[in-house]
Amino acid sequence: MQGHIRSFIFLALLCPLASMAQSDGPSPESVEALVPGLVSVADAACASVTTRTDATAHGLDRSAMQAMSDIDQMGDDADPAAVRSRLDKLADEVGPLDAFPMLRLHFLLGYLAGREGNVQQQAYHRAYALALTQVIEKNGRGESEEHALRPCLIANEYDWLQFRAGIDNPGDQALVNSGQYHYDVYHADLGDAKATIYFDVTDMIEQTEHALSSGTASH
Numbered sequence: 208m209q210g211h212i213r214s215f216i217f218l219a220l221l222c223p224l225a226s227m228a229q230s231d232g233p234s235p236e237s238v239e240a241l242v243p244g245l246v247s248v249a250d251a252a253c254a255s256v257t258t259r260t261d262a263t264a265h266g267l268d269r270s271a272m273q274a275m276s277d278i279d280q281m282g283d284d285a286d287p288a289a290v291r292s293r294l295d296k297l298a299d300e301v302g303p304l305d306a307f308p309m310l311r312l313h314f315l316l317g318y319l320a321g322r323e324g325n326v327q328q329q330a331y332h333r334a335y336a337l338a339l340t341q342v343i344e345k346n347g348r349g350e351s352e353e354h355a356l357r358p359c360l361i362a363n364e365y366d367w368l369q370f371r372a373g374i375d376n377p378g379d380q381a382l383v384n385s386g387q388y389h390y391d392v393y394h395a396d397l398g399d400a401k402a403t404i405y406f407d408v409t410d411m412i413e414q415t416e417h418a419l420s421s422g423t424a425s426h
Contacts, residue, residue, distance in 0.1 A: 233330035241334035252308040253359035257410035355407035
């Protein structure tokens with residue numbers, strides 16, 4: 208299934224931008240029309256995962272990534288009912304999935320909706336992935352601390368690097384403290400050039416530190 212999800216990621220992020228229609232899915236125009244209304248939803252969802260008191264963004268991230276791993280291990284011929292069952296379990300852990308701000312999750316949900324013939328839901332999840340990408344990029348494309356990306360979940364760092372920037376092997380990564388801010392910094396080798404990409408993880412770090420000191424978080 209990983210190969211199918213990967214293919215859908217490119218469709219979700221690139222097709223609406225390149226006006227490439229699919230005969231068996233929503234048109235790029237119908238997806239693009241949904242994006243403006245979902246940007247605020249995705250923005251609020253990102254803010255929510257770093258302000259929850261019952262769980263930390265890191266804990267939610269781990270739960271979601273474990274679910275994605277479990278589904279990948281089911282293989283290409285996975286029973287859709289088994290996939291949905293695992294996603295239901297994830298929803299019990301992290302809350303409703305329709306607005307959970309994880310790129311890879313919406314790629315998968317859109318893919319499943321397409322397989323089930325639910326074009327409306329397929330369009331929604333494609334649009335949500337695009338809206339979430341805009342939220343992540345609202346300060347820039349990660350070229351400096353000032354223009355750092357805001358991932359809200361660590362999983363989004365890897366997905367943004369791979370499917371938005373085209374970097375499969377991001378190379379060295381370090382947590383860098385700069386004043387009151389914290390950044391995940393990647394030094395990627397692009398073959399004929401090198402790129403340094405900044406992700407602002409200040410909110411996640413502060414939330415985790417508060418949870419550890421107060422013992423209030425369950426994840």
